[in-house]
Each structure stands twice: as structure tokens, then as C-alpha cells.
Amino acid sequence: MTRAIAPQSVEPVMQSGDRRGWRAPLSRWASEPFVHFLLLGAGLFGAYELTQTRHAPLKDRQQMVLERGDVEHLRSGFAAQWRRPPSDSEMQALVDDRLDEEILYREALALGLDRDDTVVRRRLAQKTAFLLQDVASLREPSAEELAAYRSHHALRYVQSPRWSFEHIYFSSASRRDKAERDAVRVLETLSSASARFDVETLGDASLLESHQHDQSETQLRELFGPDFASSIATASAGPVGEWTGPFRSSYGWHLVRLQARADVPRENTGELEGRLRADWGEDQRRALNAQTMARLRARYNIVVNTSSTP
Structure with a gap:
């Protein structure tokens, strides 16, 4: 005869099976070395965060003083911009912003951010050079x-005298040995009584303006070269308003029409x-x-490594 099994005896067996079902993977997971490493790292990170978020003891805090002059500078700057004095809340916001800026600045220095930024380095060097000037x-x-x-x-x-003139440029770079001959041909055309030309369309483009005003011989030497400056000084003895040349410069050849000459003042x-x-x-x-920089350099043992190998 078959004996019936009581229903309540089945549930404990099933619960026991369930516990064994999830405990086995958990046991295997907990025995992995990688898991131990993660748990250890999480613990260390939590401990670090806990210690960093606590307020530092008063004796270990950095001193930060906002002087009365600094506060008044903030107040006057606000008044100059907005045409009225700041309210109490606005003044507090200005002070807070100034303090935050100083804190971030100090933290940036502590992290060495000033050493990796070319613009910051150059600016600091310029300010230091200004302060070191022995005025x-x-x-x-x-x-x-x-x-x-x-x-x-x-x-x-x-x-020296100063001259105002118009010139037409013929590039030696583009025309090579034809530059002077082309200038002569254009001069002959311009000299014709019946010729009417827009001189802006003649010659070659140049970075030098076609109309030069009130230029001294020294300035002409710097702009066009010594040969051209000497030629203008000689040609200025001739009539005003006529095309002359060609005159050689550092860049090519030029036709020149003198417009005005001012004597030595x-x-x-x-x-x-x-x-x-x-x-x-x-x-x-x-x-x-230069003397100051020489003294500063004497404080350093300077090594410049020009080797291409590490």
C-alpha cells in the first residue's frame, strides 16, 4: 500500500534546496582573489574620502586674508560698472567670488598647473621681468x-628731406630679367601725351602701398632698400608730377612719380x-x-641637452 506524503514535508526540502542553490555560487565568488582586491580598494577609497572630507584642524589650515583695500577695490569696481554701490548680498557675492578665485589659484599652484601651460609661464615671466626692472x-x-x-x-x-610719391612695381621674382625692360616699356607708354591709363592696373601687386606719403630717406632705406632711397633723393631734384625711373629696390624695379618734396625742417x-x-x-x-638676468642665471647650474638620443 502506498503511503501519502504530507504536504508540509515538501516545503522544507524545497527551501533547503534553494539555499544551497544560491550559496554555492556566492561561495565560489567570494573565494576569487580579484574580488578580494576590489573590496580592499573600495575600503581604502572610502577611508580616504572620509579623511579628506573632514575639516582640517585649525592649526593646519592655510591663512587667507582679504585686506580692507581688496574689499574696497571690489566695491569701487562694482560701482564703476553699475553706477551704484553694491547691496549687502551683492558685496558678499563679490567677496565669495574673490575668495574662490584665490583658493582655486592656490590649488592650481599646488598641482603644478602653472608649469604645464605656456601662456601662464610666459605671463608670469613677463610680470617677474617687470618687477625686476631696476627703475x-x-x-x-x-x-x-x-x-x-x-x-x-x-x-x-x-x-633729411621727406618725399611723397606714387610708384608702379615690377617684381624681379616673377618677371626675372624682364622686370627692368617691362618697366621701361611702361614708362614710354606713360610718357606719351595722348596716353591715359589707370596706373593701379599696371605693374605687379605689392605689400608696399603704391602711394607713399612724407617718407624720409631713412624710412625709404628700411622699406625699399638703400639703392631706391638714393635714387629718390637724386630724382627729387627733377620736376614734380612726371613719371621717372625705373629705379631698383630690394624687390624689383619701380617707376616713380614725385608728388611733393618737403625740405629739411x-x-x-x-x-x-x-x-x-x-x-x-x-x-x-x-x-x-641684461645685468639682472646675468645675476639670476648665476644662481642656476644650467644644462642644455642637445643630444638626440635619450
């Missing part, structure tokens, strides 16, 4: 020193002395800056 040691030059300085740099202060003693003093002072600053 206090500059003195007023004597009359003898100014005279000697002018004699040594005579070309800077040469008084009478030397203004006051203006000249002012220029001399300013130039003398600038040269003195450069010399002092």
Missing part, C-alpha cells in the same frame, strides 16, 4: 652724456632732447635688465 637706479642723463649718445647713434637723428631743440632722453633711458633699462 629706481635710473637717473637723468647729463648734457655731456646726451651729446655723446647722439654722436654714437648719429644715424637715428639725421634730419628746422631742428626743434626741445623735441630732439626729449627723443634723446627717451632713447637713452630705454637703452639704460635694457642694459640693467
Whole structure:
């Protein structure tokens, strides 16, 4: 005879089977070394976060002082922009922003962010160079020193006539040995009494403006080269308003129509002395800056590795 099984005896067996079903994978998972590593890392991270989020003891905190002058500078800056004084809440916001900026600045320095940014490095170097300028040691030059300085740099202060003219450019780079011949041919055309041309369409394009106004011989030497400057000085003795040339420059050949000539102005003693003093002072600053940099370099053992191998 078959004996019936009570229903309540089945449920414990099924529950026991279920516990064995999920305990076995958990046991295998917990025995993995990788899991131990993750748990250890999570614990360390949690401990670090806990210690970092706690407030540092008062004795270990950095001192940060916003002086009265700094606060007044914030207040006056707001008033200048908005045409009214800031309210209490606005003033507090200005102070908070200033403090946050200082905190972030200090944290950036602590992280060394200033060392990896070319713009920041250059700006800091420029500010330091300005602060190191020994301006206090500059003195007023004597009359003898100014005279000697002018004699040594005579070309800077040469008084010369000035010319205004129009020119047509023929490039030696593009036309090569044809540049001068092309200029001569165009000059013959321009000299014809019946010829009417738009000179802007003749010749070649140039970075030098076709109309030059009130240029000295020194300026012409810098722009066009010494040969061209000498040619203009010679040609200026001729009639005004006629095309002449061609004249050679550092870039090619030019046809020139002189429009105006200003004679050598009478030397203004006051203006000249002012220029001399300013130039003398600038040269003195450069010399002092060079001496300062030499002293700073002496503090360092400088090594420049030019080897291509590591």
C-alpha cells in the first residue's frame, strides 16, 4: 500500500534546496582573489574620502586674508560698472567670488598647473621681468652724456628731406630679367601725351602701398632698400608730377612719380632732447635688465641637452 506524503514535508526540502542553490555560487565568488582586491580598494577609497572630507584642524589650515583695500577695490569696481554701490548680498557675492578665485589659484599652484601651460609661464615671466626692472637706479642723463649718445647713434637723428610719391612695381621674382625692360616699356607708354591709363592696373601687386606719403630717406632705406632711397633723393631734384625711373629696390624695379618734396625742417631743440632722453633711458633699462638676468642665471647650474638620443 502506498503511503501519502504530507504536504508540509515538501516545503522544507524545497527551501533547503534553494539555499544551497544560491550559496554555492556566492561561495565560489567570494573565494576569487580579484574580488578580494576590489573590496580592499573600495575600503581604502572610502577611508580616504572620509579623511579628506573632514575639516582640517585649525592649526593646519592655510591663512587667507582679504585686506580692507581688496574689499574696497571690489566695491569701487562694482560701482564703476553699475553706477551704484553694491547691496549687502551683492558685496558678499563679490567677496565669495574673490575668495574662490584665490583658493582655486592656490590649488592650481599646488598641482603644478602653472608649469604645464605656456601662456601662464610666459605671463608670469613677463610680470617677474617687470618687477625686476631696476627703475629706481635710473637717473637723468647729463648734457655731456646726451651729446655723446647722439654722436654714437648719429644715424637715428639725421634730419633729411621727406618725399611723397606714387610708384608702379615690377617684381624681379616673377618677371626675372624682364622686370627692368617691362618697366621701361611702361614708362614710354606713360610718357606719351595722348596716353591715359589707370596706373593701379599696371605693374605687379605689392605689400608696399603704391602711394607713399612724407617718407624720409631713412624710412625709404628700411622699406625699399638703400639703392631706391638714393635714387629718390637724386630724382627729387627733377620736376614734380612726371613719371621717372625705373629705379631698383630690394624687390624689383619701380617707376616713380614725385608728388611733393618737403625740405629739411628746422631742428626743434626741445623735441630732439626729449627723443634723446627717451632713447637713452630705454637703452639704460635694457642694459640693467641684461645685468639682472646675468645675476639670476648665476644662481642656476644650467644644462642644455642637445643630444638626440635619450
